[in-house]
Amino acid sequence: MCGIVGYYGPKEPKDVIVSGLKKLEYRGYDSAGVAILDHGTFKLVRASGKLTELQKKLETEKFDGHIGIGHTRWATHGVPSERNSHPHKVEGISLVHNGIIENYQEIRRELVESGATIKSDTDSELVAHLIAREVKTTHDLFEAVRKVLPRLTGAYSILVVWEGQSDTMVAFKNGPPLLIGFGEDETVVASDIQAIINYTNRVVYLEDFEIARIRGTACDIFSADGKPLKKEIHLIAWNAEQSEKAGFKHFMLKEIHEQPRAVANAIAPHIDLASMSVKLKNVGFSASSFEQVDKVNTDEDWVETQK
Numbered sequence: 001m002c003g004i005v006g007y008y009g010p011k012e013p014k015d016v017i018v019s020g021l022k023k024l025e026y027r028g029y030d031s032a033g034v035a036i037l038d039h040g041t042f043k044l045v046r047a048s049g050k051l052t053e054l055q056k057k058l059e060t061e062k063f064d065g066h067i068g069i070g071h072t073r074w075a076t077h078g079v080p081s082e083r084n085s086h087p088h089k090v091e092g093i094s095l096v097h098n099g100i101i102e103n104y105q106e107i108r109r110e111l112v113e114s115g116a117t118i119k120s121d122t123d124s125e126l127v128a129h130l131i132a133r134e135v136k137t138t139h140d141l142f143e144a145v146r147k148v149l150p151r152l153t154g155a156y157s158i159l160v161v162w163e164g165q166s167d168t169m170v171a172f173k174n175g176p177p178l179l180i181g182f183g184e185d186e187t188v189v190a191s192d193i194q195a196i197i198n199y200t201n202r203v204v205y206l207e208d209f210e211i212a213r214i215r216g217t218a219c220d221i222f223s224a225d226g227k228p229l230k231k232e233i234h235l236i237a238w239n240a241e242q243s244e245k246a247g248f249k250h251f252m253l254k255e256i257h258e259q260p261r262a263v264a265n266a267i268a269p270h271i272d273l274a275s276m277s278v279k280l281k282n283v284g285f286s287a288s289s290f291e292q293v294d295k296v297n298t299d300e301d302w303v304e305t306q307k
Contacts, residue, residue, distance in 0.1 A: 002086070002098040003027035003072040004178065005195050006159045006169050008216055009186025013037075013068035014058055016188065018051070020195030021072045025051050027098075027191060031085035032072040034058070035094035037065025037166050042094040046085035067167060069159050069189075071096035088125040091132040092163035097124035098176045098191055099156030107151065127158060135162060142213045142222075145170045149211070149224055155268055157206075159189055171212040175268050178206045180219055182233065187214050193236060201236040 003024025007016040013036045021032055032054040033046030045061055047053040051072060071086035087094045101107070104123035111118060111129050118125060130151060134144035141162040155175030161168065171178055171189055181188040183200035189212075190196050196203060206212055209224040221229045248254040272279055 001027045001176075002096075002191070003195070004069070004096050004098050004157060004159050004189070004191045005071075006067075006069045006096075006161075006171070006189035006214075007186070008067045008167070008169065008214065009183065009188075010066065011186065012063075013066060014061070014063060016199070017068055017070035018055060018058065019198070020188070020190055021051055021054075021070050023194035024191055025072055028073045030073055031082065032070070033085045033087055034068055034070040035087040035089065035096075035161065036063040036068030037161075038063040039065075040166065041163055042068070042087075042089065042092075042161055042166075044087060044089050044094065046082050046087070048082045048085060065166070067161065067169065069094060069096050069161055069169065071098075084120045084122050086122075086124060088120065088122065088128045090125065090128040093128050093132040093135065093160060094162075095124065095128040095131070095158060095160040097122075097127060097156060097158045099158075099174075100154045101127065101152055101156060102154035103152070127152065127156075128160070131160060131162075135164065139164070141165050141168055141170050142211065145172055145211060146222075146224070146226060149209070157191065165215075167216050169212075169214040171206060171214065172210065173206050174208045180204045180206065180212055180214065182217070182219070185217055187217055187219060189214065197236060202233050203236060204231045204233055 003021060005017045005020035007013045014034065017034050029050050031048045032051045033044065035042040035044050043063060045057050047057050069087055073086055086096045101123035104126055107126045111126060116129050130148045131144050134147045135141060138144045145160065149172060157173035157176040157178040159169060159171045169189060177191055179190055179193060179196060180203060181196035181200045182202045186199060188196045188199050210221055210229065211224065212219055212221045221231050223229055248257065270279055
């Protein structure tokens with residue numbers, strides 16, 4: 001689980017993004033980074049370790065742009081290191097990712113065979129390579145993302161920017177949450193409401209296989225096949241403190257109510273809706289492992305053992 005923040009607006013992107021990442025540090029704290037527009041290019045600043053390490057690096061950094069993305073990481077593919085930190089940048093494409101790309105080995109082989117230079121051990125960088133390749137022909141970030149989306153298998157939420165359209169962010173997801181907040185002349189994208197609520201209480205929840213194109217303060221949302229969608233803007237009634245508990249009275253109650261979503265996010269990558277089957281890839285189980293199972297205990301079995 002990782003945390004994503006994106007910002008466009010009149011405030012210093014560095015300040016808004018770091019503030020948001022602080023709120024999301026519970027989602028990952030082994031490395032962090034930002035990509036912020038500066039003199040026409042997205043400048044990367046990344047650090048291994050807790051968010052404070054990134055903050056130290058950013059103290060002397062200045063950016064003249066008003067758009068940027070940031071990330072705090074919990075390592076899945078690739079050890080915790082600055083090299084594996086997000087954002088990843090490939091030929092003007094900068095990208096942050098929360099989730100797991102299950103078919104990353106297949107994509108990696110394809111990219112290596114085509115001559116791509118892969119700098120990290122992550123599955124996330126591979127998506128940046130795919131988008132960078134497509135944008136050479138589409139000359140449009142949104143269309144490049146649309147072409148890449150069918151290639152990805154797994155659970156992911158991704159936010160990407162491109163120097164060729166430096167006023168634009170594109171967000172898309174399948175599984176992990178991604179929200180878009182609309183403030184006064186500013187737009188904030190984040191993995192959770194905590195990173196948004198200090199700036200606005202007007203949010204849209206991105207659904208699976210939807211793509212958001214954020215150009216300045218304008219936001220258009222489309223289905224995966226490019227059809228425009230009308231999305232409801234939700235007004236959040238919580239304040240910043242309440243948002244950390246998602247409106248629940250206390251954190252334990254919040255965690256109890258989050259269990260169905262957590263379970264759904266865990267199993268979603270292994271369900272093939274097309275064939276209505278379950279495929280347990282990369283989870284350490286084989287068919288022979290299941291053949292050795294004699295009994296699966298139920299809640300009732302457990303209760304009986306306690307008597």
